Amino acid sequence: MKYKDYYAILGVERTAAQDDIKRAYRKLARKYHPDISKHADAEDRFKELGEAYEVLKDPEKRAAYDRMGTGWRAGQDFQPPPNWDEGFEFSGAGEQAGTDAGLNDFFEAMFRGERTAHARPSHTTSQDHHARVAIDIEDAYRGAQRTILLQLPTVDAHGHVSLQSRTLNVSIPKGVRAGQHLRLVGQGGTGVGGGPAGDLYLEISFREHPHFRVDGSDVLLDLPVAPWEAALGGQVTVPTPDGKVDMTVPMGSAGGRRLRLKGKGIPGKPPGDLYVILNIVLPPADSERAKAAYDTMRQAFDFDPRARLYG
Structure with missing residues (x-):
């Protein structure tokens, strides 16, 4: 326009x-x-x-x-x-x-x-x-x-x-x-x-919220997780507009995976759901100890993140 x-x-x-x-x-x-x-x-x-x-x-x-x-x-x-x-x-x-x-x-x-x-x-x-x-x-x-x-x-x-x-x-x-x-x-x-x-x-x-987005009766949240939480799975605490809840991150989760907390969206009959979208966040290599940990990972994995680019 x-x-x-x-x-x-x-x-x-x-x-x-x-x-x-x-x-x-x-x-x-x-x-x-x-x-x-x-x-x-x-x-x-x-x-x-x-x-x-x-x-x-x-x-x-x-x-x-x-x-x-x-x-x-x-x-x-x-x-x-x-x-x-x-x-x-x-x-x-x-x-x-x-x-x-x-x-x-x-x-x-x-x-x-x-x-x-x-x-x-x-x-x-x-x-x-x-x-x-x-x-x-x-x-x-x-x-x-x-x-x-x-x-x-x-x-x-x-x-x-x-x-x-x-x-x-x-x-x-x-x-x-x-x-x-x-x-x-x-x-x-x-x-x-x-x-x-x-x-x-x-x-x-x-109003625009710093963490939550609304889609009808459903609510979406981008949740930062550490690499080991995504790889190994485990319990994490998730904020919701009505307080904190515990959620299990399945082992081997990839970034962008959507996890549903049934009934935790906007209340109603029926209530909406809360969708948690995993965002894997890398810790900074800002100390000698952290750099050493990353070097250990490099040696431990036979992993090429760009393998698909090469056909």
């Missing part, structure tokens, strides 16, 4: 009010409308203007666009920063976009997906809100009470978009999975005409 500077396309500052964005779009849309413009690139420019306007006219999409950073250059290969949308609260109630290209397509997938997943009947006066929140993997093993910060895009009296913050105390249930939605009744948008408030749906994700 290529980055597009929507503000530059419309010729406005990033601090522009919503009315300024609308005026800029209308002026340029008249200039580059394919039916009346004599510019050779009028059709492409007109489509580009439409894409920029579809995002910037919507306060929620505009705030999401701004959250992804200002250091990007037009045409640069672009990926949203990790967890850029953590705590970003939105209703997804903006207009549907009229184009399907680039970043605009990305925003449509984000907002439309949430809106469709929890759509209420058309006659309701409640407005549901959505947000993505990141938790630690340990919270999924034990459950937890957490305070989360959410930021909701709002438009002030002068037409400027800003983020309104609020904090909520949330119960994280044991066994929650990435992608699961927690429903907070009555914590969404204010009801129309005095109706009840909508609900808030929190989509769960896991």
Whole structure:
């Protein structure tokens, strides 16, 4: 995906009010409308203007666009920063976009997906809100009470978009999975005409962990082992998000071997598994004694690690 500077396309500052964005779009849309413009690139420019306007006219999409950073250059290969949308609260109630290209397509997938997943009947006066929140993997093993910060895009009296913050105390249930939605009744948008408030749906994700990776309900761990532990086998202590357990390394294990600890993944019915991937680590030859040990190994083994390369 290529980055597009929507503000530059419309010729406005990033601090522009919503009315300024609308005026800029209308002026340029008249200039580059394919039916009346004599510019050779009028059709492409007109489509580009439409894409920029579809995002910037919507306060929620505009705030999401701004959250992804200002250091990007037009045409640069672009990926949203990790967890850029953590705590970003939105209703997804903006207009549907009229184009399907680039970043605009990305925003449509984000907002439309949430809106469709929890759509209420058309006659309701409640407005549901959505947000993505990141938790630690340990919270999924034990459950937890957490305070989360959410930021909701709002438009002030002068037409400027800003983020309104609020904090909520949330119960994280044991066994929650990435992608699961927690429903907070009555914590969404204010009801129309005095109706009840909508609900808030929190989509769960896991923060990056220095040791563990999550794959659905399974958890993966790269476990360093010494050469003699892999060759001779034995008992090793393995950390898990719920505490340490003992595991047997089979004799003759190779690097990369996967060992399963059944039921030690994320709790549930059924629970996931914890997969331990062996990573053989060589001790350093940083002393005369260590060098002598390596020399003894060299003489003891008739071993060529590159034999397969020679056919």
